Amino acid sequence: MILSFTPGGRNAERIALCSTPFGFALACAIAFHVNRAGKPIVYLVGGLPPPLGIALRADGISAVMLVAAAVIVTAAAFYARPKFATPDGVSESRSSLTFWIMLQAIWAALNIIFVGGDLFNLYVALELLTFAAVPLVCIDGRPETIAAALRYLLFALFGSISYLLGVALFYGAHGTLDISLLAERVQSTPVVWTAAALMTCGLLAKTALFPLHLWLPPAHANAPAAASAVLSGLVVKGSFFLTLRLWFYILPALPAEKVAIVLGCLGSAAIIAGSVIALRQARLKLLIAYSTVAQIGYLFLVFPLATGASSAIGWSAGVMQILAHAFAKAAMFFSAGLLAEALGHDQIVKLGGAARVLPLTFLTIALGGLSLVGLPPSGGFSAKWLMLQASVASGQWVWTLPILAGGLLAAGYVYRILTPALSDDQISLVLPPKRSQEVIALALTAVAIALGFAPQAFFDFLEIGRPVVGQP
Known part of the structure; x- marks a missing residue:
C-alpha cells in the first residue's frame, strides 16, 4: 500500500495487480503450514512474547479466511x-489512485484482523478497514454516494468508540490485551460483562446486523461494482470475525447462553426483515444489498449453535456460510x-429478455442465487444443512424456522430477478460487457458452488484451533 502511494500514478495499479498473486501464495503457504502442523501457528513480532510483545496467530478459520480474502x-x-485504469494522456487520476490504494488497505486490514492476537491492534485494523472502505463508497463523487458514505462513517465511528471503550475496560481490569492471556484471566465480573457488551455493540454496528443495518444498503448499492463486492463479501466479515474471537476465544468461560440466544434472535430477525425488504426493491443492486443484510443474519446463528454437543457442526456451518456468502x-x-x-440501468422490471443478450451474466446471478437460497449443490446448501443438523442435535428446534423461512424468501427475490430476464422480450445493449469480467464473476460463483462438495478433510481443517465452548 505504501509502495503504491509513493510513486503514485499508473504505478499504483501495477503494484496492486502484481501484489495479488504474491498475497494469494502467502495465504496458501500459511494454510499449508497450519495443516501440516495440525495446530495453530504463532509468530511473535520482534521475538517478544505477550504481554510485552504482540503475537500473530493463525488457526484453521484464520487460514481459510486469509485464502478467501486473497481470492476475492x-x-x-x-x-x-x-x-x-489511469486514462491515457493523464499522469495520475484521483479515482484510480484512490481505488488501488484503498483496495490494498482493505486487504491489509483484513489480514491483520484474521491473524491478530491483541485487542488494541485489532482496533487499529478495524479503523484501517473503515477508513479504507468509506472512500470506495463515494469514489465517484455523486451526492447520493457521499451521503451513503457519511452514514456508513457515522455508524462505523459509533462502533469504533464502543469497541475501544470495551478494550480499555479489559486492559484496566486485567493488564493485558492479548487474546490468549485474557482467556486465562477473565471471570464473570461486572467490568468484564460491561466491556463485552460495549465491544459487541460496536462490532454489530460495523457488521450491519439488524437493526443496525441502515448504513449498509445505500453504501453497497451505490458503490462501484468492484467495491460493492469487496464490501459485502469481505469487509462486514472482518467485524463479524472479531465477534467470534471475542465470545469464543476470550470469553468461553462466561455463562453466555442468554447472550447467544439474543444474538441468534437478532440474526433471525435480520434473515426475515432483510429478505422481505429485498423482495420489495426495484433496483438489482439494492436487492442484492438487502440480501446481504439477510445473509449476515445466518452468521449470528452460530452463537447458539456452536456450543454444547453440536459445537463442531455449528462452527463448520458458520464458517461455510461466511465463505459461501462471500x-x-x-x-x-x-x-x-x-x-x-x-443496459444503462439496473431496474428489475426492465430486465425483460436480458438473459438472451447477457447469458453468462445471468448464469452467474442464477448460480449465486442458488447458493443464497441454499439449494444443492452449493456452499449455501452445506451451510444451511449443517445449521439445521446443529439445531436438531442440540434440541434448539426454534432456529430451524428462520433458516427455512429465509431460504423460501431468498427463492422469492431470486425468482424476481430471473423471471423477467428469461422472458422472450426484446432488449438492446448500450455497451457490450467485457468477457474477461464475466468470466471473473462466473469463476467466483463457481467457487461458491464447489464449496458444496467440500470433503471431510476441509471440515477437519476448520477444527484446528477451534475453541470448545459449553462442554464439560
Whole structure:
C-alpha cells in the first residue's frame, strides 16, 4: 500500500495487480503450514512474547479466511482494471489512485484482523478497514454516494468508540490485551460483562446486523461494482470475525447462553426483515444489498449453535456460510455492475429478455442465487444443512424456522430477478460487457458452488484451533 502511494500514478495499479498473486501464495503457504502442523501457528513480532510483545496467530478459520480474502481481492482487482485504469494522456487520476490504494488497505486490514492476537491492534485494523472502505463508497463523487458514505462513517465511528471503550475496560481490569492471556484471566465480573457488551455493540454496528443495518444498503448499492463486492463479501466479515474471537476465544468461560440466544434472535430477525425488504426493491443492486443484510443474519446463528454437543457442526456451518456468502455475493455484485453498464440501468422490471443478450451474466446471478437460497449443490446448501443438523442435535428446534423461512424468501427475490430476464422480450445493449469480467464473476460463483462438495478433510481443517465452548 505504501509502495503504491509513493510513486503514485499508473504505478499504483501495477503494484496492486502484481501484489495479488504474491498475497494469494502467502495465504496458501500459511494454510499449508497450519495443516501440516495440525495446530495453530504463532509468530511473535520482534521475538517478544505477550504481554510485552504482540503475537500473530493463525488457526484453521484464520487460514481459510486469509485464502478467501486473497481470492476475492484478486478477482476484484482484475475485474476493476478496465474502470479504474489511469486514462491515457493523464499522469495520475484521483479515482484510480484512490481505488488501488484503498483496495490494498482493505486487504491489509483484513489480514491483520484474521491473524491478530491483541485487542488494541485489532482496533487499529478495524479503523484501517473503515477508513479504507468509506472512500470506495463515494469514489465517484455523486451526492447520493457521499451521503451513503457519511452514514456508513457515522455508524462505523459509533462502533469504533464502543469497541475501544470495551478494550480499555479489559486492559484496566486485567493488564493485558492479548487474546490468549485474557482467556486465562477473565471471570464473570461486572467490568468484564460491561466491556463485552460495549465491544459487541460496536462490532454489530460495523457488521450491519439488524437493526443496525441502515448504513449498509445505500453504501453497497451505490458503490462501484468492484467495491460493492469487496464490501459485502469481505469487509462486514472482518467485524463479524472479531465477534467470534471475542465470545469464543476470550470469553468461553462466561455463562453466555442468554447472550447467544439474543444474538441468534437478532440474526433471525435480520434473515426475515432483510429478505422481505429485498423482495420489495426495484433496483438489482439494492436487492442484492438487502440480501446481504439477510445473509449476515445466518452468521449470528452460530452463537447458539456452536456450543454444547453440536459445537463442531455449528462452527463448520458458520464458517461455510461466511465463505459461501462471500463468493456468491461478490460474484452477484460483479454481475450487477456488468448488467448496469450493458443496459444503462439496473431496474428489475426492465430486465425483460436480458438473459438472451447477457447469458453468462445471468448464469452467474442464477448460480449465486442458488447458493443464497441454499439449494444443492452449493456452499449455501452445506451451510444451511449443517445449521439445521446443529439445531436438531442440540434440541434448539426454534432456529430451524428462520433458516427455512429465509431460504423460501431468498427463492422469492431470486425468482424476481430471473423471471423477467428469461422472458422472450426484446432488449438492446448500450455497451457490450467485457468477457474477461464475466468470466471473473462466473469463476467466483463457481467457487461458491464447489464449496458444496467440500470433503471431510476441509471440515477437519476448520477444527484446528477451534475453541470448545459449553462442554464439560
